[in-house]
Amino acid sequence: MTDKTPAAPIPLTVLGTGAMGTALVRAWLAAGHPVTVWNRTAARAEALAAEGATVAASAAEAVAANRLVIVCLLDDASVGAALDGAGLTGRDLVNLTTGTPAEGRARAAWAQDRGARFLDGGIMAVPPAIGSPDSGGYVFYSGSAELFADHRDTLAVPAGTRYVGTDPGFAALHDVALLSAMYGMFAGMAHAFALIGPEDIAPKDFAPLLVSWLGAMSGSAHKAADRLTSGDYTKDVVSNLAMQVAGSATLLRTAEEQGVSAELLTPYLALMERRVAEGHGEEDTTGLVHLLSPRSADS
Numbered sequence: 001m002t003d004k005t006p007a008a009p010i011p012l013t014v015l016g017t018g019a020m021g022t023a024l025v026r027a028w029l030a031a032g033h034p035v036t037v038w039n040r041t042a043a044r045a046e047a048l049a050a051e052g053a054t055v056a057a058s059a060a061e062a063v064a065a066n067r068l069v070i071v072c073l074l075d076d077a078s079v080g081a082a083l084d085g086a087g088l089t090g091r092d093l094v095n096l097t098t099g100t101p102a103e104g105r106a107r108a109a110w111a112q113d114r115g116a117r118f119l120d121g122g123i124m125a126v127p128p129a130i131g132s133p134d135s136g137g138y139v140f141y142s143g144s145a146e147l148f149a150d151h152r153d154t155l156a157v158p159a160g161t162r163y164v165g166t167d168p169g170f171a172a173l174h175d176v177a178l179l180s181a182m183y184g185m186f187a188g189m190a191h192a193f194a195l196i197g198p199e200d201i202a203p204k205d206f207a208p209l210l211v212s213w214l215g216a217m218s219g220s221a222h223k224a225a226d227r228l229t230s231g232d233y234t235k236d237v238v239s240n241l242a243m244q245v246a247g248s249a250t251l252l253r254t255a256e257e258q259g260v261s262a263e264l265l266t267p268y269l270a271l272m273e274r275r276v277a278e279g280h281g282e283e284d285t286t287g288l289v290h291l292l293s294p295r296s297a298d299s
């Protein structure tokens with residue numbers, strides 16, 4: 001082999017051929033990787049055999065087939081159930097099953113006890129975005145830096161890769177933090193659509209306004225990060241919390257006028273009021289982080 005000869009695609013195993021596992025397998029097959037698959041319900045793996053995958057009769061057989069083992073199952077309990085009895089010594093286990101940080105850490109210790117290197121992953125993509133480099137989808141990885149370095153090119157086939165540290169809980173933490181922020185945004189969109197709902201305003205005309213407004217407002221994350229880093233939440237504040245709390249009455253009255261429940265809005269407004277009541281009216285909303293997180297040192 002000369003220096004210019006690309007390395008042959010490495011063989012790998014995928015446990016779990018649900019919607020996400022199937023998309024992952026197809027991406028690796030398309031890139032020329034030999035893939036061994038296993039799924040609890042065998043029929044769900046059969047379609048992939050026609051596409052070139054080798055279907056193993058058991059999870060243990062699939063794990064024995066290759067050093068690199070990808071797991072993409074429903075939850076951490078299913079990972080434990082599937083791998084029970086499989087020989088993991090010398091394996092590189094990459095767990096792309098969504099879980100909590102504590103589950104990622106416990107699963108890493110569990111894998112290490114069984115002689116495997118371990119990497120946890122959090123997939124920031126839906127199945128149709130897998131294997132589509134322009135989709136913007138990616139996977140957070142954390143855990144064994146050596147495993148990540150050794151398999152980085154293979155892991156980059158289905159989606160972009162972002163390694164976020166040796167703590168095996170960090171991939172899940174980053175994943176869940178972003179998902180949680182997303183639900184805040186979904187909550188805001190639901191409330192906004194409910195407000196315009198009774199009126200002669202077409203949702204399809206309103207949607208572009210929401211997209212551009214939320215996009216512009218999301219840039220405030222950079223300012224919040226600067227303030228959290230410096231510890232000064234009053235620097236360069238243009239919309240102070242006292243003013244925002246006063247204005248929130250308008251939001252609540254408008255919801256009432258439109259016959260819309262304010263239940264998605266009121267918890268956040270209550271936090272803003274509490275922070276002002278505690279004497280922080282000159283801040284922006286960054287200080288709410290301290291009300292939510294008892295482990296943050298309050299200013």
Ligand SMILES: NC(=O)c1ccc[n+]([C@@H]2O[C@H](COP(=O)([O-])OP(=O)(O)OC[C@H]3O[C@@H](n4cnc5c(N)ncnc54)[C@H](OP(=O)(O)O)[C@@H]3O)[C@@H](O)[C@H]2O)c1
Pocket residue numbers: 016017018019020021022039040041042044072073074075077078079081082096097098099123124125126127
């Ligand atoms: N789909 C998405 O948009 C998306 C996006 C990001 C991350 N994820 C994550 O990817 C993972 C897989 O999601 P998915 O969309 O592929 O879900 P899915 O289509 O519901 O597939 C679930 C998989 O888990 C298996 N499974 C469930 N319980 C099991 C058990 N006790 N023992 C062994 N296998 C078990 C299922 O096997 P059977 O076929 O036998 O039921 C199937 O292979 C999840 O952790 C999910 O959070 C999904």
